[in-house]
Amino acid sequence: MKQQDPTAAAPHGADQRRGPFRAGERVQLTDERGRMNTITLTPGTAYHTHKGFLNHDLLIGSPEGCIVESNVGQQYQAxxxxxSDFVLSMPRGAAVVYPKDAGQIITMGDIYPGARVVEAGVGSGALSISLLRAVGDDGYLHSFERRQEFADIARGNVETIFGGPHPAWKISLGDFQDEVVAQEAPGSIDRVVLDMLAPWECLDAVATVLAPGGVWINYVATVTQLSRTAEAIRADGRFTEPDAWESMVRGWHLEGLAVRPDHRMVAHTGFLMVTRRLADGVTGLNLKKKSKGEFSAEDLNAWTPEAVGEPAVSDRKLRRAARDASSTVQTKGTKSKGGEVPAAPEQGH
Incomplete structure (x- = not known):
């Protein structure tokens, strides 16, 4: 068996996951009733509850998986x-891609180490983190986001979990369909991941940058978005027949012989759809499916975030989330060395 070189540099962020607890990192505390809270370790401070307090210094330097006690004997598992815990609790300005969907995107989109990937619709950076873990230090992820505030939140969250800027990540501001063809060479991208309102508007841009055989995976919230994207792909002819699905996760209650499904579950969060780029000059096979691609004028004019049920996010909330994400990075002493994200070009929404 090949021995690992102990002097070789660890993959980026790996050292954040090993060894004893250090000042500045996040720790998840679980009490004797199973309640969880996440704290950021700060020397000389304490975690306070209605059942006493727990000194952070008890955790700093302790091994992961230890049990510590508060001043009144309350035990915590650390x-x-x-x-998945980080994604659901991190600062956010937009709804995150749930872990169950991120896992499907990585696997069904065949995101592999060293892959060259572009994504659009960065939101709070949840999917970006999973994609960076999949492509690794030697891969490439170029993320496109229209709003400066979302880019700031995503940058803070990515740098928090990796302990600083990731060497494989680039983030740009602007409309994906315009920027990706300006910044990426034709046929140079292995995978395209879109989490946006109208992915069919990006069809030409995706076909331009995606290599033959490359995978395009879309994440959409509604049946109407799914339908229109599928019909656009079929009509274009440069891609394979799209496949679509959704995943639902139901937990189970485990206690002695009382083993049963939980009363609540994570059901519909979004639809995933995959298609692949055909070689230049090739037209996709006619799979003999009946297809009606007509949409009424009312349908075509209804694609706004409010119309498909996305809640409006105030500028104040975005600024607060960006501050929270940035402050977590600075607490760990890993402020970004790179340049700032350039100001977003003015555009309509």
């Missing part, structure tokens, strides 16, 4: 948060 572990580093998993990626």
């Amino acid at each position: 572990l580093r948060p998993l990626l």
